[in-house]
Amino acid sequence: MNGVEGFMYPNEVELVWSVLIVLYPYITGLVAGAFILASLERVFRVDAVKPTYRLALLTALSFLLVAPLPLQLHLGHPERSPEMYFTPHSTSAMAMFGYVYLWYLMAVLVFEIWLDYRRDIVLRARRERGLLRLIYKVMTLGSDNISERSLHIDERVGWVVTLIGIPSAFLLHGYVGFIFGSIKANPWWSSPLMPVVFIFSAMVSGIACVMVIYMATSKLRGTTIDMGCVDTIAMYLFYTFIIDFSLEMLDLIHRIYEADESFRSLNFMVHTKLYFSHIVVQIGLGTLTPLVLLAITQVTKLSEMARKRIYALAGALTLIGIFAMRWNVVIGGQLFSKSFLGYTTYKVGMVTREGLPVAIALTLLPLLFLWVLVKLLPPWDDASAAHGATGD
């Protein structure tokens, strides 16, 4: 049979979960990671990362809006998805995700962004004309109170929302890991470490994503990159990455030492079918290389230009590496037979609902959403300073 080696059960030959299911944990991971970066400033008072606070929130929102789309395209019948809310199934982790998603979207991200931008929204509603004015007016919810006291209340409430948001972000992405980790029939997935690994890899990818977007947008806008800010982000990226890598290695060592009945088959798969995506891309290019690059910036004194280049390269490689990690989890877990005697092949479709063009479009769509959000709610300091009129 085409692409099959050894013995496969008939239902294992075709992969059920495609590249879109790879994208889904990748995107939710970016959401959770970006939010955790934002919380550094808000809750942990890391002032150095302040220039990226709003950008991180908008990035998280842009990616969160796209997060359900891969699932909708994979499952088909999007008109049925509201039924998940109307008839909640409390013992289905996948069904409960709908509520986690909605909670995180509305009670955490949208609320926090609204609180943080409320002053700017009110000022813009006063200043703009036409359709923009109407949009901002709607966003004020009819309240143009931006007195010092009301803004102080926003600040306090925003802090609480961020505090609630941190476990929510962990829940959002921990759930994704939980889904895989709880599939006991699949030894490649079934591990209680899976949710923890997913959370830390999410933080790594989200931090790297915001760092790269911040540097890219600064370059595009022709503004100076705040090196104190990116140095701090890179430091946190480095530390988080070390924890993430340690956890993944712990999982690997545990598997090797335990060497259960699936080990020989999985080991063979990692050295053959998954060699390029797992060993070369995920571990070599996407983990060890950025770790070494970031370590160099931590232990040596490099020029600003060299640091910028290293951060950009390390950030991009990290994003590729985490995508490869998702790929290896989702696709890798479907390439071997439960009999441990055979392997199948996954070929990404082209002109299908779950093909490569769709996957690329879904990867780029959050950037389009981010562009619209940035136009509507500029996250830059100069934008809010430009019309610094005080309220009533």
Add this chain to the structure above:
Amino acid sequence: MSAFRDAGHLLRFAGLFVLAFIIFLVVRKFVVPKSFGEYGHYRGAAIGEIAAHPAHFAGHQACEACHADIADEKKGGKHAHVNCEACHGPLGKHADDPASVTPAKLDTAVLCVRCHAASVAKPKNFPQVDAADHANGVPCETCHKPHNPALEAGGAK
């Protein structure tokens, strides 16, 4: 009172949530079928609706009532326990009105390989062939009688 006034916008946001929740409850009332959850996490009325569907399959007893010769031929052969409609498809309408509804003639070159195409996933003692190599397009019934397929049972050698 001023604290309340300065926090008024928060109440508006909370109001949005309450409004959304009320809309959710109203829509839910209309879209969730009344019998949902009656027996489990599904629409209770679905059971009755499914039961009311007309039967498409007649069952082998109905076939054997008229086609006793075929039933005899099947007896003792490898296909003795394969139901008639497993190959011929649902023939409830034909059983109801044999004169006007006639089953289509089956193409054995396509039909047989549904079960007998070689696959490593099948048990070794299950008869399986690479159709192109084995028959080269010649219909299976040329050599095998579908109702009793062993060659020694009467098929051409």
